[in-house]
Amino acid sequence: MSVRAxxxxxxxxxxxGFASAVAYxxxxxxxxxxxxxxxxxxxxxxxxxxxxxxxxxSQRGFAAYYLxxxxxxxMTGAWIVWELTMEIRQGVFSLRLxxxxxxxxxxxxxxxxxxxxxxxxxxxxxIILLWLARGELSHDWxxxxxxxxxxxxxxxxxxxxxxxxxxxxxxxxxxxxxxxxWLGFSNILSGYLVPLDLFPSAVRVLAxxxxxxxxxxxxxxxxxxxxxRVEMLELLAAQWAYxxxxxxxxxxxxxxxxxxxxxxxx
Amino acid sequence: MIEVSxxxxxxxxxxxxxxxxxxxxxxxxxxxxDVKAVEDVSFSIAAGERVGFLGxxxxxxxxxxxxxxxxxxxxxGQVGVAGFRPQDxxxxxxxxxxxxxxxxxxxxxxxxxxxxxxxxxxxxDIPRAQYDATVAELTELLDLGPxxxxxxxxxxxxxxxxxxxxxxxxxxPKVLFLDEPTIGLDVSMQATVRGFVRxxxxxxxxxxxLTSHYMEDVAAxxxxxxxxxxxxxxxxxxxxxxxxxxxxxxxxxxxxxxTVERRDLEALGTVVEHGxxxxxxxxxxxxxxxxxARALASLPLRDLTVEDPPLEEVMRDLFAQGRAA
Numbered sequence: 001m002s003v004r005a006x007x008x009x010x011x012x013x014x015x016x017g018f019a020s021a022v023a024y025x026x027x028x029x030x031x032x033x034x035x036x037x038x039x040x041x042x043x044x045x046x047x048x049x050x051x052x053x054x055x056x057x058s059q060r061g062f063a064a065y066y067l068x069x070x071x072x073x074x075m076t077g078a079w080i081v082w083e084l085t086m087e088i089r090q091g092v093f094s095l096r097l098x099x100x101x102x103x104x105x106x107x108x109x110x111x112x113x114x115x116x117x118x119x120x121x122x123x124x125x126x127i128i129l130l131w132l133a134r135g136e137l138s139h140d141w142x143x144x145x146x147x148x149x150x151x152x153x154x155x156x157x158x159x160x161x162x163x164x165x166x167x168x169x170x171x172x173x174x175x176x177x178x179x180x181x182w183l184g185f186s187n188i189l190s191g192y193l194v195p196l197d198l199f200p201s202a203v204r205v206l207a208x209x210x211x212x213x214x215x216x217x218x219x220x221x222x223x224x225x226x227x228x229r230v231e232m233l234e235l236l237a238a239q240w241a242y243x244x245x246x247x248x249x250x251x252x253x254x255x256x257x258x259x260x261x262x263x264x265x266x
Numbered sequence: 267m268i269e270v271s272x273x274x275x276x277x278x279x280x281x282x283x284x285x286x287x288x289x290x291x292x293x294x295x296x297x298x299x300d301v302k303a304v305e306d307v308s309f310s311i312a313a314g315e316r317v318g319f320l321g322x323x324x325x326x327x328x329x330x331x332x333x334x335x336x337x338x339x340x341x342x343g344q345v346g347v348a349g350f351r352p353q354d355x356x357x358x359x360x361x362x363x364x365x366x367x368x369x370x371x372x373x374x375x376x377x378x379x380x381x382x383x384x385x386x387x388x389x390x391d392i393p394r395a396q397y398d399a400t401v402a403e404l405t406e407l408l409d410l411g412p413x414x415x416x417x418x419x420x421x422x423x424x425x426x427x428x429x430x431x432x433x434x435x436x437x438x439p440k441v442l443f444l445d446e447p448t449i450g451l452d453v454s455m456q457a458t459v460r461g462f463v464r465x466x467x468x469x470x471x472x473x474x475x476l477t478s479h480y481m482e483d484v485a486a487x488x489x490x491x492x493x494x495x496x497x498x499x500x501x502x503x504x505x506x507x508x509x510x511x512x513x514x515x516x517x518x519x520x521x522x523x524x525t526v527e528r529r530d531l532e533a534l535g536t537v538v539e540h541g542x543x544x545x546x547x548x549x550x551x552x553x554x555x556x557x558x559a560r561a562l563a564s565l566p567l568r569d570l571t572v573e574d575p576p577l578e579e580v581m582r583d584l585f586a587q588g589r590a591a
Contacts, residue, residue, distance in 0.1 A: 002357055005391055012388030016374065016381060023376035023417075094337050095372040099389045100360035106389075259339055 006105040013106050017113030038073065041193055042066035055198040063129070064136035065195055068220040071126050073192065074119040076155040076215065080107045081179045084166030088261075097258075104163055104250070111159060138225025146232055150219045153239040157215045160246035167250070170257030191217030211246070214239035267441060267473045268311040268334065273343035275304040275329050303329040305497035306343075313440070316467055316474040318488030318505070322585050326497040327477045331443050334475070335365045348441055361390060364439040368449035371430055373418040379429040380414040383436060390437035397436070404432040407462055424455035431459065435466060442466070444476040448483055460486050481577035495585055506574075512584045513575045516554050518547045520561060521569040534561055548575075 045062040048054050057065065084107075087093040096103040116123075130137065138144065165182060168175040187193050189212035196207045196217050207213055218235050221227060227235075279301050304326040311317050321327045332338045333345055336352035336359065345352055350359035373382045387397045405411055408428045413421060421429065427447065435442075444463065448456040460483055467474050478484055484491060484505070491508060493501040501508055518534065520526075521544050531537045534557040535549035549557045554572065561570060574580075 005357065008391060009388035012385060016377070016385045019377055019381055020374060090370075091367075092370050092372075094332070095365070095367070095370055097337055097355065098335060098360060098363070098365055099386075100357045101389050261338070 006101045009101055010105065010109055013109030014113045017110035018117070020110065021114035021117040036070075037187075037192065038066040038070040055195070057195065057198075060133055060136055064133040064224060065220060067126050067130050067133065068137075068223045069192060069216060071123070071130070071223075072151065072154065072216050072219045074123065074126075075115060075151055076158050076219075077115055077118060078111045078155065078158040078162050080104075080111060080159060081162035081166040081176065083107065084163070085169045085176050088169045104254075107163075108159060112155075137223055140225055140229070142229050143222045143225055143232060146236055147219060147222050150222055150236060150239065153236070153243050154215050154219050156243045157211060157239070157246060160243065160250050161211075163250050164246065164253050167253040167257040170261045186212050186215060189213070190215045191220060211242045214242055267313040267315075267348060268309075268475070269344070269346040270310070270330075270334070271308050271344045273304055273307045273330065273333065273345060274302070274341045275326075275333055275338060276341045277301045277303055302497050304333070304494075307494065307497070307499045308343075309492060309499060309502055311473060311475065313473055314467070314471045315490060316464070316488045317476070318484035318491040319475055319477045319494065320484060320491055320581060321477075321494040325494045327494055328445055330494065331365070331445050331475065331477060335363060335443050336360070337365075361437065362439055363441045363443065364434040364437070365443040365445065366430060366434045366447050368427065368446035371418070371426065372433060373426065373429055375419050376417055378415050378417055379410070379421075379433065382418070382429075382433050383414075386433055386436045392437055396438075400436055400438065401432075404435065407465060408432055408458070424451050424458075427451060427455070427459065428462075431462060438470060440470070440472050442472055442474045442476075444474065444478075446478055447476070448478060448480055456480060456482065457486075463487060481581065485577055493581075493584065501584070505577075508584075509574050509577070509580050510551075512580050514551045515548050515575065516551060517573045517575055518549050518554075518557060518561065519569075519571045519573060520545045520547065520565065520567060523566045523568045526565055530565065 042062055042065075045054065045057065045066070046059045049057060049059045049062055053061070084093070087096065093103075096106070099106075161182065162179065165175050165179045168178065189196075189207045189210055191207075191213065196204055196213060199207060207217075214235075218239055221235075222232060277300070278298050281297050281299055307326070307330060319327050319331070329338065333340050334347055334352055336347075336355045339353045348359060348362045350356050352359060373379055374385070383401060386392075392400070405414070408431065410428060410432060413425050413429055418426060418429070431447070442463070447463070448459050451459065463474060463476070464487055466472060474487070476483065476488060489504060491501070491503070491505050492499060493508070501511075515535075517538065520531075522542075525542050526545065528537060528540050531540060531545050531547055535547045535553065538546040538548050547557070558570065558572070561567065
């Protein structure tokens with residue numbers, strides 16, 4: 001299936017995705033309030049840091065970290081695994097396969113187009129709060145330049161991992177429990193719940209090598225200006241190497257899944 | 267246009283007994299068995315033909331249709347549609363086919379059908395002029411005007427099916443796979459859908475393969491039928507010939523000017539229905555002429571017509587024969 005055809009259709013995919021996101025008004029409210037875990041963690045750590053910095057983080061440091069984490073999470077949302085699993089079970093997935101453009105293109109556009117709407121209330125609040133904590137943020141324009149590809153890479157990692165796990169449903173009919181397990185690891189090892197530099201050194205060594213870091217912690221580190229320019233560039237290269245790896249795995253998993261797909265649901 | 271040679275499609279299915287103990291056992295040991303959904307089916311369909319695919323539930327109709335549409339890999343055998351191997355799902359193949367499933371929808375649930383039209387325009391890369399002309403034509407043929415701006419979830423089943431058909435045909439496919447397209451629709455909407463499918467076939471020379479439980483659909487649309495039972499093709503030919511072969515009898519419908527005794531009717535053949543003003547008698551093909559002559563001579567008739575047995579009965583008998591064999 002041609003990439004050129006998909007790219008030509010992509011603006012319409014985005015428009016349709018945006019229109020669908022606007023149609024689900026109740027859903028965004030739920031989404032907005034369900035992505036508040038970093039604020040809960042912020043309250044806990046801010047209380048712990050009242051009498052003095054914890055692991056190098058002052059109260060303002062924690063505030064900046066978790067606000068950045070919230071922002072990154074809001075900007076890298078993907079939920080294709082749920083849609084893939086549900087559509088396979090209901091049999092409507094078959095209709096997507098009949099179209100001459102790979103279904104992942106359309107799903108990616110639907111997910112991307114919904115991100116601005118899902119963050120419509122949270123984005124301004126978080127940005128104002130970050131402005132107040134701007135002393136904690138990076139002052140190097142180069143880091144902010146790297147942020148765009150880093151956020152795209154983070155989103156692609158979320159999306160591709162979900163696509164791979166969702167594709168397993170082509171063989172096993174459901175893959176959501178496997179994704180729950182992945183999400184559990186991801187919440188801990190991506191820095192979503194606790195900054196990675198607060199982990200014991202053995203766990204930290206593991207966390208910085210695994211792909212989870214690149215889903216959230218790395219863009220947050222960029223915003224906070226942790227490390228040197230060279231280190232951040234190396235991390236960007238590592239992040240995109242993971243993206244390339246997961247892209248290849250997605251293709252293999254998809255092809256293999258299609259051979260086993262039983263087109264259930266009538 | 268469609269070539270199928272020795273097609274087999276088997277599914278591997280996990281079997282277990284009901285109950286908690288069986289559920290726990292299935293965690294450790296999982297017996298599987300192969301279900302032979304399609305067994306050695308061969309046929310070919312020429313461009314522009316309208317073919318009805320008949321069979322009881324679980325006979326293998328939808329499985330065959332899904333293999334032809336490229337959704338399922340065949341276990342064995344060769345399949346060709348419009349010069350492509352469907353399972354490769356090549357861009358050129360997908361541009362030429364459509365599959366409408368009466369029980370599944372591709373309309374975006376929360377958006378008006380016009381949004382799905384635009385989406386499909388982008389997906390199939392339909393040039394603007396062709397898109398405008400097709401939408402105008404479909405809107406007129408299916409009377410879609412008032413429906414295009416309403417969210418799909420607020421459309422009635424019939425309205426939704428009309429929009430589904432329009433969305434599925436926007437790219438002017440050359441091969442239409444229709445799986446129960448009239449399911450759940452009222453009689454007049456069924457007739458609308460049938461008329462539309464016929465008009466599309468005649469206008470664009472498209473090939474149509476249709477499955478339906480409504481025999482009216484098949485009788486009205488398909489000069490040729492294929493009957494599949496337990497995964498095997500048991501008949502492929504014209505519908506009247508199938509009826510003659512399975513049920514070589516005729517139904518004589520008699521309308522009376524005054525009441526007639528049942529025993530007077532039994533002299534003609536097997537009485538299927540008997541009322542004060544009307545009766546239906548089943549008569550063998552050979553005895554038809556004599557029965558009609560006798561009825562005209564001896565009964566107080568207002569009207570007499572001769573019909574084939576209803577298609578539903580023909581099918582029921584055909585599958586019953588298959589099971590007994």
